[in-house]
Amino acid sequence: MTAVLQLGSAVERGGGRAETVGDFAEFVRMSMPGLLRYGHALTGNPHDSADLVQAVLEKVGSRWGTVQGKGDDPLAYVRRAMANTHISIWRRRRRESLVADFPDNGAVAPELSRLENEPLWQALRELPPRQRAVIVLRYYENLSEAEIAHALGISCGTVKSQSSKAMASLRTRLGKE
Amino acid sequence: MDDLDDELRRLFNDDRLDVHSEPVAVEAVVSGARRRRRRRTAVTGAVAVVALVGAGIGLTHLTTSRLEDTTGALLTTGTSATSTPTSPPPVSTVVSTVTQTVNAPPGTGTPDDTSTGDPGKPSSNRPSTTLVPESQPGRYGTLALGMPEAEALETGSLVEPSTPADAEQRCKAYATKSVPDANAVIVSPAKGIVRIMMPSYAKTPKNVGAGSTVADVKTAYANAAQSGSHVTVQMAASPPWTYVFEIDGTTVTTVFLRLAAGDCTTA
Numbered sequence: 001m002t003a004v005l006q007l008g009s010a011v012e013r014g015g016g017r018a019e020t021v022g023d024f025a026e027f028v029r030m031s032m033p034g035l036l037r038y039g040h041a042l043t044g045n046p047h048d049s050a051d052l053v054q055a056v057l058e059k060v061g062s063r064w065g066t067v068q069g070k071g072d073d074p075l076a077y078v079r080r081a082m083a084n085t086h087i088s089i090w091r092r093r094r095r096e097s098l099v100a101d102f103p104d105n106g107a108v109a110p111e112l113s114r115l116e117n118e119p120l121w122q123a124l125r126e127l128p129p130r131q132r133a134v135i136v137l138r139y140y141e142n143l144s145e146a147e148i149a150h151a152l153g154i155s156c157g158t159v160k161s162q163s164s165k166a167m168a169s170l171r172t173r174l175g176k177e
Numbered sequence: 178m179d180d181l182d183d184e185l186r187r188l189f190n191d192d193r194l195d196v197h198s199e200p201v202a203v204e205a206v207v208s209g210a211r212r213r214r215r216r217r218t219a220v221t222g223a224v225a226v227v228a229l230v231g232a233g234i235g236l237t238h239l240t241t242s243r244l245e246d247t248t249g250a251l252l253t254t255g256t257s258a259t260s261t262p263t264s265p266p267p268v269s270t271v272v273s274t275v276t277q278t279v280n281a282p283p284g285t286g287t288p289d290d291t292s293t294g295d296p297g298k299p300s301s302n303r304p305s306t307t308l309v310p311e312s313q314p315g316r317y318g319t320l321a322l323g324m325p326e327a328e329a330l331e332t333g334s335l336v337e338p339s340t341p342a343d344a345e346q347r348c349k350a351y352a353t354k355s356v357p358d359a360n361a362v363i364v365s366p367a368k369g370i371v372r373i374m375m376p377s378y379a380k381t382p383k384n385v386g387a388g389s390t391v392a393d394v395k396t397a398y399a400n401a402a403q404s405g406s407h408v409t410v411q412m413a414a415s416p417p418w419t420y421v422f423e424i425d426g427t428t429v430t431t432v433f434l435r436l437a438a439g440d441c442t443t444a
Contacts, residue, residue, distance in 0.1 A: 018401075021207065021211070024207060024210065025203055025207045028203045028206050028207065029203050032201065032203065033195070033196075036195075036201070037196060038194035038195050039194050039196075040194050040195075040196055041189055041194055046196045049196060050196070050201050053201055054201045054205065054206055054209065057201075057209075057210070057212065057343075058206055058209035058210045058212075058213055059210075059340065060210075061206060061207060061209070061210025061213075061361055062210045062211070062213035062214040062217065062340075063214075063340060064210070065312050065357060066360065070443070072344065076344075077344050080344045080345070081344065081346065082342065084341075084344075084346040085346070087397065088346070105322070109298075113193070115191060115193050115194065118188065120184050120185070120188050121188065124188075135185065135187070139182070139185040139188075139189050140189040141372060150345070151345070153342070153343075153345025153346070153347040167181060170181060170185075170203040171181060174181070177234045
């Protein structure tokens with residue numbers, strides 16, 4: 001805990017604001033395709049992915065000096081922030097949209113994922129956000145249980161239970177297909 | 178059983194997961210980030226002015242009995258406050274009494290210290306060695322270490338919105354009216370305020386602050402311990418906390434009050 005104290009504030013206050021902004025723009029440019037893809041896996045559709053990526057990057061960018069000063073890989077930081085933001089904010093929205101998205105008019109929204117017809121993709125959509133995040137971090141990011149626990153700020157036990165619940169749900173749903 | 182593992186890996190490797198049209202423009206993100214930063218700075222600046230005015234007004238209304246409670250990290254003026262020999266008040270009772278007393282009062286220590294009239298002198302029921310951590314409460318202005326977030330927000334000292342203080346977004350960081358830094362105060366959902374950054378102009382009761390030398394710190398606090406780029410001084414208040422002096426070579430750059438039992442990775 002002590003060691004981390006020196007980071008942060010001083011860095012952000014330091015000069016070179018223009019340089020920092022340029023650096024951030026370059027980071028955004030380079031990481032955008034990967035983040036959108038990752039956001040797509042997390043949220044289930046490209047539209048929400050774009051919103052999530054933009055929201056998190058803006059927030060991170062407004063504190064770019066501090067984020068860099070933490071010594072972490074900024075990309076890993078953004079990805080963790082995306083997973084957490086998706087869980088905390090998008091959960092509500094997702095529940096609302098589950099009701100709103102499926103009026104029986106057969107309309108297909110243009111932003112639907114190209115994976116929409118995949119049974120596994122459909123089954124994933126039914127998972128609660130945290131369970132889905134655990135699955136994405138495990139199978140998309142290839143993180144270990146401990147790494148997932150660290151990224152989401154939960155215990156390893158919770159990761160295990162969320163993961164096994166998610167896998168059981170997926171199996172059940174796929175079995176029904 | 179493993180087929181689901183394989184299927185998931187295959188799905189997440191699928192090219193169709195790529196988002197081809199660029200729905201987010203780099204410029205939009207950069208300008209959005211700039212807007213956020215400006216908004217934060219503007220809000221901070223505005224409330225800082227209000228706080229300064231408030232400080233002037235508040236100071237004129239302070240009574241001696243109030244001064245005894247303002248033992249946080251304040252500039253020493255040698256005021257001889259009278260007080261009762263009580264232990265440091267619980268954090269929750271301090272809120273309303275400690276108003277913008279940036280340049281206020283009594284030398285130091287806890288109420289039981291001030292009753293002796295000698296700020297540096299330990300109270301009678303403590304060993305009289307300078308190596309014993311002082312029992313000064315961990316607070317600055319209206320904010321105290323360990324104070325729950327809701328209570329801290331009620332003081333009006335925190336500048337919203339908060340930002341995540343760690344990658345897990347469990348702890349929150351706030352700027353304050355007196356410190357326009359996004360990480361001025363770190364709040365843990367479990368432990369309350371775990372870290373407070375002092376304004377650059379503020380001094381501890383022993384007159385140490387940004388610009389002081391490491392030697393000054395060690396002279397003022399016999400139990401100071403240097404480790405890498407910071408010097409820490411443990412304080413034996415309840416809850417226990419530590420002064421953390423960030424140093425750049427030999428000079429103090431920033432002073433933090435840090436809760437000993439904090440649980441935020443950034444604090």
